[in-house]
Amino acid sequence: MxxxxxxxxxxxxxxxxxxxxxxxxxxxxxxxxxxxxxxxxxxxxxxxxxxxxxxxxxxxxxxxxxxxxxKKNNNNSLSGHDHDGDLVEAFKVFDLNGDGFISCEELENVLLRFGLWDECDGGDCKSMIRKFDTNSDGLLDYDEFRNMMLVSS
Known part of the structure; x- marks a missing residue:
């Protein structure tokens, strides 16, 4: 372990x-x-x-x-790993209420927990979601989240 x-x-x-x-x-x-x-x-x-x-x-x-x-890989090799499974698990980390969507509040809450969020107004959080929210509902579904995580920087 x-x-x-x-x-x-x-x-x-x-x-x-x-x-x-x-x-x-x-x-x-x-x-x-x-x-x-x-x-x-x-x-x-x-x-x-x-x-x-x-x-x-x-x-x-x-x-x-x-x-x-x-943390989730208990063997000594990182090869053969289930990438989609990893993304599902990451999505679950952000989807705090389990409704299948990540809201601005959930995103901000998780980033605060990780010590990666300084802003209290959520303005940047909304723009982060808006950038990947292809259906413009103000939420990230799994496919939108996956696209966000796989986007090239």
């Missing part, structure tokens, strides 16, 4: 890896860290798991990576 690491610990780990202090770490740094804790994956596997063409992760990406992939 994988050890449970707190969000505060994840922020400290991320800050340690973020040598430039620019709020980003590289896929190479992630690979180095994973090798140190006994996980093996190629750079290409990590890019696929992160779900982006970018070779960097911000702290939110790093926390999601840990929570969805590392």
């Amino acid at each position: 994988s050890p449970v690491i707190s969000v505060d610990d994840l922020h400290k780990i991320f800050a340690t890896l973020d040598k430039k202090g620019d709020g980003l770490i590289s896929i190479d740094q992630l690979k180095w860290l994973l090798e140190r804790i006994g996980y093996s994956a190629s750079i290409e596997e990590l890019k696929t798991l992160v779900g982006r063409s970018s070779t960097t992760l911000d702290s939110m990406d790093f926390i999601f990576f840990y929570d969805i992939v590392v």
Whole structure:
């Protein structure tokens, strides 16, 4: 069983890896860290798991990576992982009331819990949802969430 690491610990780990202090770490740094804790994956596997063409992760990406992939994967390899299953699990983290949609309030609540949200007015939260809300209902359904998570940065 994988050890449970707190969000505060994840922020400290991320800050340690973020040598430039620019709020980003590289896929190479992630690979180095994973090798140190006994996980093996190629750079290409990590890019696929992160779900982006970018070779960097911000702290939110790093926390999601840990929570969805590392914490739930109890073997020593990250290959063969169920990516859609990971996205379903991530969606459930945000869908606090279990209605099949992520509202601005739910998104803000989860980001606050992860220590990734400073604003109290929710304005940026609404624009985040609006960007991926293809049916303009003010909510993210699973498909919209999946598109958001897989979008290239």
